[in-house]
Amino acid sequence: MTDRDSVVITIQHPAHVHFFRNAVAILEGRGYDVSVYARDKDVTRELLEAYGIEHEVLAGTADSPLELAKVQAVYEYRILKRIRRLDPAVLLAIGEPAVAHASSFVDGHSVLFTDTEHATLQNALAFPFADLVCTPRAFRDDLEAAQYRYDGYHELAYLHPDRFTPDPTVLTELEAQSNAPAAVPKAAPGAVPDAGSETATDGAGDDSLVVLRLVSWNAAHDFGRQGMGGIEHLVTELEDAGATVLVSAEGDLPPAVADRRFDLPAERMHDLLAYADLFLGESATMAIESAVLGTPSLYVSDLDAGVLEELETRYGLLQRRSQETGPDAIADAARGLLATDASTWERRRQRLLEETVDTTSFVVDTVERVTGR
Structure with a gap:
């Protein structure tokens, strides 16, 4: 049975750390058990550690399409193993195929966020398997998947004045x-x-x-x-x-x-x-x-x-x-x-x-x- 208090979040890029970091803190404060998994790309790990977010790194980075395909395969396998064990209610990611695919094997609801129309391969691999795809209102594509448009941008998850005050x-x-x-x-x-x-x-x-x-x-x-x-x-x-x-x-x-x-x-x-x-x-x-x-x-x-x-x-x-x-x-x-x-x-x-x-x-x-x- 799905654990209604279990949430999985995956991180593939440093910007994703910023997007989810405030949500992680709020959800944990409301009693959710949040598990964060990441790829070690650029400064992703440094940011997760700087913000004190507990996480597990499941795959590294890639410098070519072939290496990226190998990394993605490893990432998908490891994500699936953990999700089947946790059986979460919600799986969150930014355009990540692994989460959408893994959600097909559990009762959890996969929610993807995206603002990048030109990520055509990733979108094609992910969107058909997602339960919900959330896009800014400015997103140009009308998706065949379940799509919800909201009045905002990814960057307002961490730079909205309610979330961020610059330090001089x-x-x-x-x-x-x-x-x-x-x-x-x-x-x-x-x-x-x-x-x-x-x-x-x-x-x-x-x-x-x-x-x-x-x-x-x-x-x-x-x-x-x-x-x-x-x-x-x-x-x-x-x-x-x-x-x-x-x-x-x-x-x-x-x-x-x-x-x-x-x-x-x-x-x-x-x-x-x-x-x-x-x-x-x-x-x-x-x-x-x-x-x-x-x-x-x-x-x-x-x-x-x-x-x-x-x-x-x-x-x-x-x-x-x-x-x-x-x-x-x-x-x-x-x-x-x-x-x-x-x-x-x-x-x-x-x-x-x-x-x-x-x-x-x-x-x-x-x-x-x-x-x-």
């Missing part, structure tokens, strides 16, 4: 490094915006802080893709405009900009994004995180999603550029965003918050509906 000591930590920001940081998210029109200010980039993120392109839906070119020239253009550029990269950096790399615990990255004046990079997750924090975001990639489009067209907190865009054009766009008055971004963020939900509350409410609490 992150700037002190960075000042101790040789590449410390010389910039004067903007006000914290949530500060009351000044009255005035949405106009640009003089001196675009002066005393501003730019976070540049470069990714490794080894996720299942990323194999064969490449990132931005001309990084050295781009950094020079931004610094010539008066900006301090801090670089976060999954791989090696060109020697000319290697000293811009910063060293910060993974769980402090959102504090930095909250106080930055601009996010620029290839990570869709970090682009969305920055936008919901009220930090203008310039996303450079050919990978797209409905959430990115909504943040650009409905809220004006994000701009998109193709990865083929040259460094001069990217620098021009960045300078334009930096020149816009800070109060503009906060007003746009406040509108977003008025029209969306706390996603953690939505996750918890979904579990309680399934379990009949």
Whole structure:
């Protein structure tokens, strides 16, 4: 018989730790027995340990499609063994086929969350077996599976103001490094915006802080893709405009900009994004995180999603550029965003918050509906 108080959560990516961490604490506080299983990808394990989440790592990472297939097979087998033993009432994951497949062997209800239309293979393997697929309202696809659209984003599970207050000591930590920001940081998210029109200010980039993120392109839906070119020239253009550029990269950096790399615990990255004046990079997750924090975001990639489009067209907190865009054009766009008055971004963020939900509350409410609490 299914254990109505047992919940299984699987983690395949660092962003999934953030998505579920508040829900784990709330569910455990309400008497649920929550089991967390993970793949050891990037800083996933470090984040789980930093947040004190008990977990078991069931598989590692992969650097090629063949290795990923092998890892996934091991992960599916180990997930199935544990789920058959626990017989949970609810199984939660972000687009994970293993959970959807394993739920077919128990009476538990599999609930998948996704915001990534272009993860076509993973979606095709997972959605037909899921009992429920929850997507943001901006998700472009109408699924044949049971689909529920909600007014929110994954990132609001951990960056909604009810869940997150940025810590300004992150700037002190960075000042101790040789590449410390010389910039004067903007006000914290949530500060009351000044009255005035949405106009640009003089001196675009002066005393501003730019976070540049470069990714490794080894996720299942990323194999064969490449990132931005001309990084050295781009950094020079931004610094010539008066900006301090801090670089976060999954791989090696060109020697000319290697000293811009910063060293910060993974769980402090959102504090930095909250106080930055601009996010620029290839990570869709970090682009969305920055936008919901009220930090203008310039996303450079050919990978797209409905959430990115909504943040650009409905809220004006994000701009998109193709990865083929040259460094001069990217620098021009960045300078334009930096020149816009800070109060503009906060007003746009406040509108977003008025029209969306706390996603953690939505996750918890979904579990309680399934379990009949």
